[in-house]
Amino acid sequence: MANLRERAKNYVSPQTLNVADLEAVSLDVPIEQRKGKSKEGKEFEYSVALVAGREYRVPDSVLNDIKTIMEAKPTLKTVKVVKKGQGMNTEYTVIPLE
Numbered sequence: 001m002a003n004l005r006e007r008a009k010n011y012v013s014p015q016t017l018n019v020a021d022l023e024a025v026s027l028d029v030p031i032e033q034r035k036g037k038s039k040e041g042k043e044f045e046y047s048v049a050l051v052a053g054r055e056y057r058v059p060d061s062v063l064n065d066i067k068t069i070m071e072a073k074p075t076l077k078t079v080k081v082v083k084k085g086q087g088m089n090t091e092y093t094v095i096p097l098e
Contacts, residue, residue, distance in 0.1 A: 017056045019049055020083035024097055027066065027077055031058065065094040 030050045048055040078097040
């Protein structure tokens with residue numbers, strides 16, 4: 001049994017992963033809907049991609065960009081997502097790979 005000191009030394013704060021944290025993402029990766037609450041207590045829904053047992057948040061703007069790219073390139077299989085900024089000023093760029 002670990003004591004408080006050992007547990008504190010090994011503690012890793014949970015963080016929200018983002019699809020932009022991946023080097024590339026297949027468009028065949030499973031996506032699920034999740035529910036959360038804002039700091040104000042308001043409920044919201046968000047999408048997560050399930051990759052190697054981990055959840056990566058997928059912003060709606062990324063889904064919309066992928067949809068637009070697929071209209072021009074229906075055979076698209078993989079994309080890279082680049083994130084710039086933080087909070088409400090975050091912008092995402094979707095780059096088609098193959």
